[in-house]
Amino acid sequence: MATTTLMKPKNEYWETQAVSFEKETKPKENILETKDLRVFYGEKEALHGVSLSFPKNHVTALIGPSGCGKSTFLRSLNRMNDEVAGCRVKGDILYRGSNLNTNHADIFMIRKHIGMVFQKPNPFAKSIYENIAFGPKHHGVKKKVVLDQIVEESLRKAAIWDEVKDRLHKSALALSGGQQQRLCIARALAMEPDVLLLDEPASALDPVSTGKIEELIRELKQDYTVAIVTHNMQQAARISDYTAFFYMGNLIEVDETSVMFTNPKQKQTENYISGNFG
């Protein structure tokens, strides 16, 4: 069977990490794509066959009412649902043309390429430095000079370097909630992902911290492809290029964000975005 190299090393940090995945198809511009994705919790089908593409270097927002399946869908994209007892995922998850939803896919590498940040900031009870260096160390990066570089670059990209550069060896738990969340984004960036999955990353934060996260997301898309779950439609409108509306486990509509919020095609979408839902 034809295979393709999942990961093209971007620099010397990862030169030993290339792995092969079964080749299914070769999307031209969509770095990540699902086809007929179905997710079950026990016997209950929570997602009913979702096909959605994530264009490279764009932000795609996933919106919809509580319980519609946004987080379930997002967690499927880097196989995080494997950690949920009783959860099964059917269908294809194509990352750079390779199907991740197979028994032989390397979960460790998937999560390196497709990083995730959760709603509640969850730094490790370690120093700021160790939070960032932890992942690269586990992937075999040993030299201190290289780890120092990764730590600085990641914190700079996450727009928190200036705030923490003088206390890198102090506990991450002493940071504010907004700083902790940017630290968690830096921790994901330290793995040099292609894709960032953000599950309501600002919902636990104050407006100033939320503004910083939104600004950061707009900058990150220059280098990464971003999928973000948000309850906040203004936020989706501010930061995303595409918006996908979910309802009761179905993807109802996806379009450019400017179109979705001004001229949605489906009545359900219109009702949701105009607040006349239920």
Ligand SMILES: Nc1ncnc2c1ncn2[C@@H]1O[C@H](COP(=O)(O)OP(=O)(O)OP(=O)(O)O)[C@@H](O)[C@H]1O
């Ligand atoms: N671990 C689980 N076990 C069983 N059912 C679950 C589990 N997680 C989610 N579900 C169910 O799957 C459906 C989709 O839930 P999900 O959390 O993905 O929705 P959501 O759109 O992200 O909701 P919210 O916006 O409230 O976070 C819901 O009916 C939910 O009850």
